[in-house]
Amino acid sequence: MADIIPVIDLEKISEQLECKKLRDACERWGCFRIINHSIPLSLMAEMKMVIEALHDLPIDIKKNNKDAIPGSGYLAPSAFNPLLQSFGLYDMGSSQAMHDFCSQLNATPYQRQIMETYGKAIHDVAVKIGQKIAESLGIFDADFKDWPCQYRINKYSFTSESIGSLGASVHTDSGFLTILQDDENVGGLEVMDNSGAFVSVPPFRGTLLANLGDIGRVWSNGRFCNVKHHVRCKEATTRYSIATFMLGPRKGNIEAPKELVDHDHPRLYQSFTYGEYRALRVSINKAGDKYLHAGEVLELLRLV
Template sequence: MSSSLQCSLEAILSEVDLPVIDFTKFPEDLDGEELSHLQDYPMLAKLREACTEWGFFRLVNHGVSVELLDKVQKVNRDLLSMPNDVKDRATTSSPFDSYYRGPNHETFNIVEPSKSESLEQVCSKIWPEGNLSYCETMVTYNLRLSNLAQNITKIILASLGLDAETFYLSHFAKCTSRMRINGYSSQQKNIGEETMMSHKDPGCVTVLYQDDVGGLEIRSKEGKWFNVKPLSHSFVINLGDSLKAWSNGRYHSADHRVVCKGWIDRLSIAFFISFPMETEIWAPEELVDKDNPRRYKPFIFSQFRREIRTNTDDREKGTALERFAGI
């Protein structure tokens, strides 16, 4: 059996609904006093289980309007439909920080997208005459995502039994953001299905918005691949290896991949939250005890990310964190 046919059968036979977290089941104000009462909310236990068993969950009723999400999808489909020679203007020597076009997908990578100048730099290369609609839409979107990611992080900290406000301010308040716009085009001459290399995100938290085409697959702790059902206007949240290490392995970071059908356009937009490059990552003493001995040595985030990018064999096997920092 060919690998592409095998992937297709897996997708049909192993479809899964991710654990659903309803954001309205938490308090609107996640600062100060309200955070201390999060342990009283039943939804927190469901989130804890999702982070432990899957490292993935689906977020609904998240407060980002349907109108904004639809507009974000439209302006980015327009961006991706531009001629290749125009999009190539945004390419730099670092494909991870600019435009990149591969054999079966393309990406726009924007560092610190919440800063308007980051988006404006991309826009000025694609549209020298300006594109106010694109910039205004994406600045608004990224401000919403920055606030949402901050609140998600606080809830995750609370689910670990920690003082969420204290630990957010001392460990996560200076986290950086990065946005990646992914396009899979029917104009590319794919035959059948193409599978993007499986990987784990190196950072803390990823907030993924995708269209209704589907194609996202995640691997369970038992090693089985599951096709994730799409759900309009929801976000898929996944935890990265840095948060897994910071949580002392209490929370999971799962392998995931995209199986894209060459005859269907697909769009996804990932918003990554990561520690600053020179941050030393280590699990706080509150998460280390006799039942949970320390699992990872302290490591610098930039060095870990470099290891993932240069050692593709480790990345493909999903063992980079254990090989790099495991005790």
């Protein structure tokens, strides 16, 4: 596999060497590719067919996908991201949230079954990776099972005129960890390396991609990279991706565990809830004349 970013084998994740590779990937890149994750290729293919069908719905039905929290509903193409539209489902593990999402979009029982099955499988992967990330830092009591996850189901409508332009602008993810099922046929994702250059992340069938977000940086007390990334149009075609965001604790504040704070590593960020952070991002971007991506907002909460 010709890859620049690190590759993590989930079947070997308990081995010392693989755990060290995971920590290095989080510190140096803030992203890595996941192989041997145990999610069946058939389920991944069925999930892609479901999201293609949902994106084929009339616009009036798409708009029924309303926000449960800011930014969690349908996003139409905009001046900021003119080639992108997406659906959102906050707290995808909740039966009521899944019911509401499916009702809004008139999803069939089969489509709901696939989304629920896929959601459980991808949540289990996110929890396992989160726990192994914590263990790589010597923290063995971290529990991510109750952290809510959000779907963001994306469609990029690339044209010959848009080749070379950005389908999704430069940003960091706001949550702790993102698990991405990228389009296995269409590339475009690029991540920033530690020199500040963007490098291409090519598609590889059957693999998943993981990104560390802002909450991951706060939780690690600045040890982990909240990777900047964007999507660039490289060919005139349609590109789909399914992002699952593990956001933050359902209850309580986000802050680095005590094991990661000492005289040489003072606490870098204020303590806050994920809801407070999300509200801060929304309020700043509504009030200002310049859009700030998540990582830039995070810097407003630095203590040191």
